[in-house]
Amino acid sequence: MAEPMKIRATLQGDVADVRVLMAHPMETGLRKDAAGKLVPLHFIQTITAQLNGKTVFSADVSQAVSRNPVFAFKVKGAKAGDKLSITWQDNQGDKRTDEIVIRAGS
Amino acid sequence: MRLASAGRLAVAAALLASCATPQRDYRADALAMMQRDFHAKGIAGMDRLNEDSVQAACNKAKDNPPQEVADKLQKEQLAAIKWPADGKLLGDWKSGERIAQDGRGMTWSDTGGVGGSCYNCHQIGPRESSFGTVGPSLYQFGKLRGYGADIQRYAYGKIYNAKAYNLCSQMPRMGHVGALTEQQMKDLTALLMDPASPVNQ
Amino acid sequence: MKHALVLGLIAAIAATAAWLPAAAQTADPTAAEFDKFREIMEQDNPAELFEMKGEELWRTRRGPKNASLEQCDLGLGPGVVKGAYVLMPRYFADVDRVMDAEARIVHCMITLQGFTYAELAKQPFSSLTRTPEPVSLVTYVAAQSRGMKVAAPQSHPKERAAYAMGKEIFFYRAGAYDFSCASCHSVDDKRIRTQPMPNFTKPEQAIRAVQGWPGYRMTGGVMHSVQWRLEDCFRQQRFPEPGYASETLSALLTYVTVNANGHVYRGPGIKR
Numbered sequence: 001m002a003e004p005m006k007i008r009a010t011l012q013g014d015v016a017d018v019r020v021l022m023a024h025p026m027e028t029g030l031r032k033d034a035a036g037k038l039v040p041l042h043f044i045q046t047i048t049a050q051l052n053g054k055t056v057f058s059a060d061v062s063q064a065v066s067r068n069p070v071f072a073f074k075v076k077g078a079k080a081g082d083k084l085s086i087t088w089q090d091n092q093g094d095k096r097t098d099e100i101v102i103r104a105g106s
Numbered sequence: 107m108r109l110a111s112a113g114r115l116a117v118a119a120a121l122l123a124s125c126a127t128p129q130r131d132y133r134a135d136a137l138a139m140m141q142r143d144f145h146a147k148g149i150a151g152m153d154r155l156n157e158d159s160v161q162a163a164c165n166k167a168k169d170n171p172p173q174e175v176a177d178k179l180q181k182e183q184l185a186a187i188k189w190p191a192d193g194k195l196l197g198d199w200k201s202g203e204r205i206a207q208d209g210r211g212m213t214w215s216d217t218g219g220v221g222g223s224c225y226n227c228h229q230i231g232p233r234e235s236s237f238g239t240v241g242p243s244l245y246q247f248g249k250l251r252g253y254g255a256d257i258q259r260y261a262y263g264k265i266y267n268a269k270a271y272n273l274c275s276q277m278p279r280m281g282h283v284g285a286l287t288e289q290q291m292k293d294l295t296a297l298l299m300d301p302a303s304p305v306n307q
Numbered sequence: 308m309k310h311a312l313v314l315g316l317i318a319a320i321a322a323t324a325a326w327l328p329a330a331a332q333t334a335d336p337t338a339a340e341f342d343k344f345r346e347i348m349e350q351d352n353p354a355e356l357f358e359m360k361g362e363e364l365w366r367t368r369r370g371p372k373n374a375s376l377e378q379c380d381l382g383l384g385p386g387v388v389k390g391a392y393v394l395m396p397r398y399f400a401d402v403d404r405v406m407d408a409e410a411r412i413v414h415c416m417i418t419l420q421g422f423t424y425a426e427l428a429k430q431p432f433s434s435l436t437r438t439p440e441p442v443s444l445v446t447y448v449a450a451q452s453r454g455m456k457v458a459a460p461q462s463h464p465k466e467r468a469a470y471a472m473g474k475e476i477f478f479y480r481a482g483a484y485d486f487s488c489a490s491c492h493s494v495d496d497k498r499i500r501t502q503p504m505p506n507f508t509k510p511e512q513a514i515r516a517v518q519g520w521p522g523y524r525m526t527g528g529v530m531h532s533v534q535w536r537l538e539d540c541f542r543q544q545r546f547p548e549p550g551y552a553s554e555t556l557s558a559l560l561t562y563v564t565v566n567a568n569g570h571v572y573r574g575p576g577i578k579r
Binding site: 130132133135136137139140142143144145146147150151152154155156157160161164165168169212213214215225226227236237238239240269276278279283285 | 468471472473474475476478479480481482483484485486487490491494496497498499500501504541542543545546547548549550553554555556558
Binding site: 003004006019021023025033066067068070072 | 350351352353355356359360435436523525528
């Protein structure tokens with residue numbers, strides 16, 4: 001069901017500049033399909049980021065965020081070799097976790 | 107001596123061969139390919155791929171036809187314009203603005219009304235900044251040219267059939283192809299020519 | 308962050324583009340603002356999600372023949388994807404025809420995987436709920452030519468014929484509104500509403516026919532390839548419908564792509 005994310009992390013000193021591309025329809029519940037029926041609400045509700053297993057970021061997201069959203073944030077205290085994992089969960093019970101290893105000078 | 111004649115014969119033969127081989131007609135091949143690859147959809151039939159007299163003349167001359175060709179065809183196009191029976195060319199400019207804004211109609215996905223698509227190519231009223239630049243600005247159309255009957259006639263005629271005035275104009279022939287109704291064209295003429303229209307403020 | 312950027316750009320566009328009564332602008336400031344907008348948006352392009360999907364599809368066994376596309380020859384030999392996109396459209400001897408990238412992918416899906424043209428042509432364009440496989444696949448293939456120079460070949464007679472025929476089609480005025488491609492795409496600095504129309508007869512602008520496709524269209528959040536764009540152009544020209552992945556479209560693509568030869572392809576793009 002849930003499609004993979006694309007995660008990029010650029011190290012500037014000990015700060016990782018993280019950008020995540022998420023595949024999700026992000027339906028607001030207000031859109032009508034071609035037949036005129038309301039398309040059900042379907043959106044990412046929470047995003048969490050973990051560095052080496054420790055939660056460093058957590059967000060509650062609303063249905064106002066666009067389809068296939070990009071999420072960008074910075075994490076202090078990161079270094080090359082660290083495992084960065086991102087998890088999202090949506091209102092229909094779907095979830096997805098993807099992980100990258102932070103590379104030096106990327 | 108014999109070698110020279112043989113040489114000359116060979117050259118002559120080669121020349122004859124190249125003359126005998128016709129140049130490939132890429133245009134004919136392209137048109138045949140389009141006939142094979144296109145298909146009718148919705149209201150867009152295959153007849154739309156056929157050139158009419160104007161399209162053929164403009165295609166042939168790359169939109170720069172000889173004067174006598176242009177004169178003849180423009181005269182024919184002008185003669186085919188159906189002018190309003192009541193002689194009135196000005197409608198309602200408020201409707202005209204709506205028609206100018208509407209870009210729908212005549213495509214294979216259209217089933218309903220047709221708009222003028224005017225803002226696609228022209229600057230027209232003072233409050234619309236999302237205008238195209240394919241055609242000239244029509245802002246202050248009447249103000250700059252005068253509000254006389256002759257200019258009204260030119261405006262209506264141009265909307266009906268732009269090619270009657272400039273054979274290879276890129277502007278569609280909105281009346282000639284039955285895209286717009288007489289009332290719609292009157293309303294558009296009013297948008298340009300009514301002294302009260304925002305276009306002329 | 309992107310929201311603020313978009314607002315800022317919209318304000319800039321409103322301020323600069325605004326209309327100048329009567330005067331025709333020679334260098335369109337609106338076009339420059341849209342270019343800046345596209346560059347910023349390209350940094351995190353959702354097209355990458357479709358690249359990933361396309362790569363997965365390339366390697367997955369699918370169709371009645373339960374085969375992957377890893378033996379598909381895009382012109383550089385079976386399975387060679389890197390650099391292939393910028394060398395198309397090109398002549399393929401096995402079909403004795405010039406094919407653009409998507410037509411070639413469709414061909415491979417038919418011959419290697421057992422799909423039929425009819426089923427692939429039925430609904431070949433993306434909607435809000437569905438992205439057809441060829442679209443993700445062509446996004447993957449195109450991404451593997453990122454940063455490379457466009458070099459559509461003209462060495463085979465059929466490649467030269469495709470260019471010549473493509474050019475004829477480009478200039479062919481017909482349809483209910485007397486439009487040809489050239490009506491909008493053969494003059495400098497013209498736009499329809501606020502959409503700039505590049506002049507594809509000029510090399511430095513023809514690259515815009517290549518760059519940006521396949522492209523993620525933010526309006527609707529869908530991935531579109533150039534096959535979609537060509538079909539929609541003909542629709543807006545009030546023509547009948549061209550066949551999906553047909554020779555006509557390969558010829559047209561040959562004309563504009565060859566015109567763009569030498570320019571760098573930045574990979575799948577992003578659009579309003």
